[in-house]
Amino acid sequence: MSVETELTGAELPEVRTEVPGPRSRALAERLRASESPAASGIAAGDSPVFWDQTRGAVIVDVDGNRYVDLTAGFTVAVAGHSNPRIASAIAAQAGKMLHAQGVANPNELRVRLNERLGQLAPGDLSVVHLVSTGGEAIELALLTARMATGRQNVIAFQGGFHGKVGSALASTSVNYYREPFAGVLPYVYHAPFPDPYRSPFPHAQGDVSEICADYLERLLSFPDSGVTSVAAVILEPIQGHGGWVIPPVGFLRRVREICSRYGVLMVVDEIITGFGRTGAWFASLHEDVAPDILVCGKGMASGYPIAAVVTTPRIASAWKANMRSSTFLGNPVGCAASLACIEEIEEKGLVERSKVEGAYFLSKLAALQERHPLVGDVRGKGMMVGLELVKDRQTKEPAVAETAELVSALLRRGIMATNSGGAYGNVVKLSPPLVITRE
Incomplete structure (x- = not known):
């Protein structure tokens, strides 16, 4: 049974349960039993958040938790999730x-x-x-x-x-x-x-x-x-x-x-x-x-x-x-x-918006890099922005565990930045819907 919530696409995060919540975990077990392990990471022990509703840059999961999405469903929802048009x-x-x-x-x-x-x-x-x-x-x-x-x-x-x-x-x-x-x-x-x-x-x-x-x-x-x-x-x-x-x-x-x-x-x-x-x-x-x-x-x-x-x-x-x-x-x-x-x-001028808002996003993350030595590199083009985390800026040793913990901590706060990876597993890859606002 889904959680009914009217979305405008401009809501702020609201987390009501642990993440993933009980319904997501239960569905993960059912999916593990019914789906080929080749189709997802569940067979490797992942317990993902199951989405229920989307609009704009907002996602609501089956437990009623609300997230701001910084992935666009892996770069897909350029015009926003469930775009009305x-x-x-x-x-x-x-x-x-x-x-x-x-x-x-x-x-x-x-x-x-x-x-x-x-x-x-x-x-x-x-x-x-x-x-x-x-x-x-x-x-x-x-x-x-x-x-x-x-x-x-x-x-x-x-x-x-x-x-x-x-x-x-x-x-x-x-x-x-x-x-x-x-x-x-x-x-x-x-x-x-x-x-x-x-x-x-x-x-x-x-x-x-x-x-x-x-x-x-x-x-x-x-x-x-x-x-x-x-x-x-x-x-x-x-x-x-x-x-x-x-x-x-x-x-x-x-x-x-x-x-x-x-x-x-x-x-x-x-x-x-x-x-x-x-x-x-x-x-x-x-x-x-x-x-x-x-x-x-x-x-x-x-x-x-x-x-x-x-x-x-x-x-x-x-x-x-x-x-x-x-x-x-x-x-x-x-x-x-x-x-x-x-x-x-x-x-909606989303191509130009991606250019302008992406530059703003990149500047804010660059400021974050100055304060946190864990951030080895910040890079981006438009609304395709990445943070590479390292244990040491000189050796550039990949901070794999720290990257996973950052993504998990953000998720618990209602920020979906789950598209992390890179060759070494230490890059937080951000690609929000192009309709996302600074607020």
């Missing part, structure tokens, strides 16, 4: 037509969404292929690169995360996910990513961005690099799972130049960074970079599962008719949700 669009479309057979009988909303995404995407990216999830979109993007080039291999980056299926998993560098399937994954080379705080070349002289870009170029240019038949280079403009790692300005542009020089397609994974998250429609636009293939998802509908691959007409033409169609392609409800989300972002 999006919810109304979903309800109206579901009442009119819930499903249109993706292959044989398209719907008008699918056309409109394709056109809008083509207008928003950088460069001459104008051909869209809609799918349901980010992992599916990454798989499609890399297959597209292989079709267009006639080559098979991929270069990705250490610290990168692109999904847990097929080529997406192969491109992900997280060993925990990769190891059981290492022998059957498509081959992907992983190059070092320029982390300004934790350089992959800590003893090297010079700009880490240039060093990493030179490394990438050597993989493609050196005759005996061991890297052959490369179809694509895939990267996140800001690494998500890796800990909100922001490469130095100029790195994306250098990767673009290298890909163009060697005839390799540049695939940019904007699943996390798209739709205003970083203060631009897509993070690639901060450097005026147009990839060959752009992948988006998560914030695309602020909560409804839909994703897309956007590319050029020339690259898309490598496909033959109906080779990658699917039953739920261009689902009308998902298209309605995404179109409403785009309208909301535009009308």
Whole structure:
């Protein structure tokens, strides 16, 4: 039985029980018994807070505790949780037509969404292929690169995360996910990513961005690099799972130049960074970079599962008719949700708001860093802000236990900052809904 609370989305935190509360713990036990351990962290002993209602930047759990959400449901709710415009669009479309057979009988909303995404995407990216999830979109993007080039291999980056299926998993560098399937994954080379705080070349002289870009170029240019038949280079403009790692300005542009020089397609994974998250429609636009293939998802509908691959007409033409169609392609409800989300972002000025409020948020956390030696680094772009905690600022030893305790302490006070992690588990990754207010 849910706890009924009328939400406006502007409420302050209110914690009535221990966290997680008794109903959350009971539901966790039921879920542990009924769900595959692969689907959540419950099998590892986690006891999560079960959500019951959401609105704006506010979450109410099944025990009636109210939280301010600083994660946007892992970067998804860019226009706010349960945004009224999006919810109304979903309800109206579901009442009119819930499903249109993706292959044989398209719907008008699918056309409109394709056109809008083509207008928003950088460069001459104008051909869209809609799918349901980010992992599916990454798989499609890399297959597209292989079709267009006639080559098979991929270069990705250490610290990168692109999904847990097929080529997406192969491109992900997280060993925990990769190891059981290492022998059957498509081959992907992983190059070092320029982390300004934790350089992959800590003893090297010079700009880490240039060093990493030179490394990438050597993989493609050196005759005996061991890297052959490369179809694509895939990267996140800001690494998500890796800990909100922001490469130095100029790195994306250098990767673009290298890909163009060697005839390799540049695939940019904007699943996390798209739709205003970083203060631009897509993070690639901060450097005026147009990839060959752009992948988006998560914030695309602020909560409804839909994703897309956007590319050029020339690259898309490598496909033959109906080779990658699917039953739920261009689902009308998902298209309605995404179109409403785009309208909301535009009308409420959420891209600019992300830029302005994100800078304010970052300045407040930088002031916190000055007072607390545990905070080794504060970094961010728009409403994508991270705190990296260390035991010692000189050695940068990751403060893993302290990070977990901070996240837990915030949760007990009604602040949901539960998207912590990074390669060492010591980064608090903040990504509030773009509608959140300073109050």
